[in-house]
Amino acid sequence: MELNTIKDAFDRVVKKQKLSSSKSQDMIERVSQEIEQALSRMQSVVGTTSQPDHKVVLAEVKTKLKEMSPLSQLDNPQKELSVALNKYPKILEKSFNPDISKAYRNVDFDVHTVNQILASHFYREGLFDIGDCFIEEAQEPEYADKKSPFLELFRILEAMKSGELEPALEWAATNREKLDQSGSNIEIQLRRLQFIDILQKKGRDEALKYCRKYMTPCAHLCMPDIQKLMACLLWAGRLESSPYYDLFAPHHAEKLAEELAQQYCKLLGESYESPLSTTIAAGVQGLPTLLKLMNVMTGRKQEWQNMKHLPVPVDLDKELQFHSIFVCPVSRDQASEENPPMLLSCGHVLCKQSITKLSKNNSTRPFKCPYCPTEVEVAHCRQLHF
Template identity: 50%
Template sequence: MDLTSIQEVFDRVAKKQKLCCSKTQEVIDRTLHEFEAAVEHLDVTVDRSPEFRKGILTDLQLKLTEIAPVNQVGALQKELNTTVSKYGKMVDKAFNPDIAKAYREVESDSHLINQIIVQHFYRMGLFESGDCFAKESQEPNAAAALKVPFYEMYQNLGHLREKNVEPALSWARRNRQALEAKGSSLEFRLHQLQFLHVLRTKGRIEALEYAKLNFTPFAAEHMSDIQRLMACLLWANRLECSPYKDLLSPSQWDKVALEFTRESCNLLGQPYESPLYVTLSAGSQALSSLLKLATVMSSKKQEWAALKQMPVEIELDNSFQFHSVFACPVSREQSTADNPPMLMRCGHVLCKQSIQKLTKSNSRMFKCPYCPFETSASQCRQIYF
């Protein structure tokens, strides 16, 4: 059962709950109305005989017996509980809680895993947690080389969030050569934010001097941006109402902070996302497929733990695609330099070794596994992704 079906059942449960609540409230209101009416009659007939007042209470009892609030509310609650119970069973069936079935016993290096965990703490800015884990795991040197640069990165990010550009600019100047080699525009973007800050706080003259001093090295590649910034001088006291108000958007600071984080990680030779986070996220997406595969293999009395490679392809989001790969639809193996993907005349693609198995010589014709078209190995061409 897919998530859409579960959502539809949940909507029905929610609708039933609202209906039950509405009907229960009606029963309570009706019961309360009869009590209030009886109290009002008793107040009016305070001087009447006891038999008359007893008659009012008898009538109230008859009406309450007719309404039967306890029975009505109980029936409604029982009906709701039945619906909720069915939904719970459906969720349990759709989401198998026994994720241990997808577990495989594999050899692992505990020292390497500890280093990855410590590095993850440092990458997330949790330096005290990283130090504590390194101490308790007896890995004092785990990712120690990354602690200082990541600490500096988070300090600079903290200053950027407080609209203080100078620390990040100082870092960009020290790494200007490496940033230029990558074609990064980070230093200019930081100068842009500082220029606008100077313009709004110190006025046109100070902003113009700042531009003359810092924009010249970037004129060749960022002339159009510099021209927009110079036009801001005409709107110094009313930038919020100018055609350049987009430059004041808080998103500009967020974009620069993100770019600064990416460039910092890149110069450290580290990916932007934590490897541990990426691994766990990919694993959580693949978990349902792995559980299904393990269940199917178990029913066929095949050993899940004995597999050397996955017999099926695990679909992941595009965010987990870091480079182009091709898996041969025949052999299920990924292409390599020695086994590249080959394009057949019909348009289908197989790996070279699969084609060689289909034909014993380059002149022999063979039928495509996916269409009736026939071709030969000599007619296939290597393709590149």
């Protein structure tokens, strides 16, 4: 991968620089030591009858410095560092090609959809002033409706950061039915966190009253949580040393705030991650492969933009893969309804068109699997459904 190549080149430069610096410092110290010793010899007998000849001392220092040969000692490390430094920009230039215009297809984008994605991104990132300015300049006033929900979300999250759970609890209570349908128990988690807060600030009695009022009615859904909270009463005043410290640890509150944001976006019908951020992340990962493809196709005088499918796979991280797809390892074509993935009797999977070519369009003629020695018959192949 390009990043590994760049890192290796950078590490080589750092290593050469440290080596050169170390040798230079060592040589400077040795030269300084010889000079200081010579000065000490000349000064130690000042005023005595046995005063040495300064010319003799200087001649001795000159001879020692000539033997040490500091310039030649430093020459090789400096040359190696210079070579590494000269190679590094070339590797950067090769890996980070500034001209990416040929690495994408000419697609007609819907301007209104793009504007909506940008406005939504600003609002979901809390950049409300920028979002308002963008909508005004893009003349897309209908997208201002995106602002209000995210304003409420940020108000809830800011309150949670300061330890106030009431706005979050109000939202959870208002959307209780929808949250139950999605299988979320975030209201119970918020109640549990507030119980701990009351126990620490107001004591056992107030915490017990809170539990009876808000958690007992839903005991059938959260009995294990209630049991843990009742056990916390025994550790009042020393919860930090209790077995239940995780219930109110800072990381727990942070995870709860993240889960609330996910559920909030889910009820809005929005993705938790910004579509713009996701698109850019996928593009950054896929760009090196597309640039390589562009260079190959340019050399062969072929126009890859006219192809229905990319001739090479673009590997993305797991979090950027949202739908299961299959790319035939033989033809490199992506599976479709007309060309579905087929399971061979040996366990390998090819697309239907590849099987047709390998069998020479003869359903009774066995053919060899391209990935193992097994002889396969078309009649024994089964279509896979993702």
